[in-house]
Amino acid sequence: MISPQEIQYFLECARAGNLSRAAERLGVTQPALTMALRRLEASAGAELFHRSKKGVRLTKAGEVFQQEAKALADQWHRLKESLVRSEEGLTGTYTIGCHPSVAMYSLPPILPSLLRDYPLLRLELQHDLSRKITERVIRGEIDLAIVVNPVRHADLVIRPLRKDQVGFFTSKTPSPTNRLREGDKGPGPVLICEPDLIQTQTILRKTKVSFSRTVRTSSLELIASLTEAGAGIGILPGQVAAQWPGLKALPELPHFQDEIALLYRAENRRVAAFRELASRLEKGMV
Structure with missing residues (x-):
């Protein structure tokens, strides 16, 4: 049976065209990534990548699978959202990632009023280097992040906040x-x-x-x-x-000159509650 994680790994490898680069972005070892891809190909019953010393590229079967995998990934994310979040207000648990030094001056002006206005909102704060926080947003482990000098990625929305x-x-x-x-x-x-x-x-x-x-x-x-x-x-x-x-x-x-930005996964733009949380963070930082 194909798992959502294997779908995520496949899509990142297809984007990167290189297993070591994809493993770094996903935060896993290359052997673990290779094993996951082998399991996926066994479940799919087809070879999805041509492998060479220069990297990987999709086979014809892989190209077909990529189209369906993107739709599956979106459906899985929407399913998770529907289990823990309401479309009518900010409820449930959200994880915000931020460099600890940035958090010290950015979050105190924002969070008190946010928590007061939404009594059913629960927040988890995660702190690390901006690069590592970004990688965790890409993997879906962190919902929103305030980072320094964000790295552009196809799956991310990046909203500049300040210089x-x-x-x-x-x-x-x-x-x-x-x-x-x-x-x-x-x-x-x-x-x-x-x-x-x-x-x-x-x-x-x-x-x-x-x-x-x-x-x-x-x-x-x-x-x-x-x-x-x-x-x-x-x-x-x-x-x-x-x-x-x-x-x-x-x-x-x-x-x-540093750029401070808010970032989150692109599919979250469709969730009304998520847009409200992103908007409050953005307004509080500008």
Whole structure:
């Protein structure tokens, strides 16, 4: 018997044309994906993909199956929606995904009134990197997400919410470790950042400041706290830095523009209650 998960795996492989890329998007290992496709082909009684070193492409049977699989996937999603959601109001459980630092400034202005207006609404909040949150929305594990610099995908609706600037910030109180020095007058300031972020890497390539040391951390809140305490110069999104009154921007240094967006699966546009929830999140962020 063909499972909804196998249908989802098939459609993603057909879109990606590559098993390793499809496995990454689905968040599964390639061997597990390969095994699921073999089970699907055995159930269907036909080979659905031509396989080669360059990737995979649909057979004639696969092309026919793809058309029906899309319809089956839509029907399955509508069936799940009808079991837990009402078309007349926001009821049931919805999962919202968001980067933890984005959640700190975006959700508190929105959720209190939302929960007050819809007493039968239940929310589950999931936090992770925006890339991982997006992958979980694609897989149907998260209903809506507020993410940074979303990756375009055929199954997603992406609604831009606002822009943000990632840049250099320092404490309003000068210290030896956060002072920008001209020329070679003593050691440079300490840098506090997450070096693996593309935003950090981009602006560091553009800056002419020579930092003496780097404090690495994946916590934006810790970067802000250490920077405010005078430990060094931090690289932060402006919306995060705004939560710390002791910080000030260094506008003369390079910055990176982020896009904050709301995203959800395209088929959810047909659910009235879902449209209302998306609209409330969107209005609260703009």
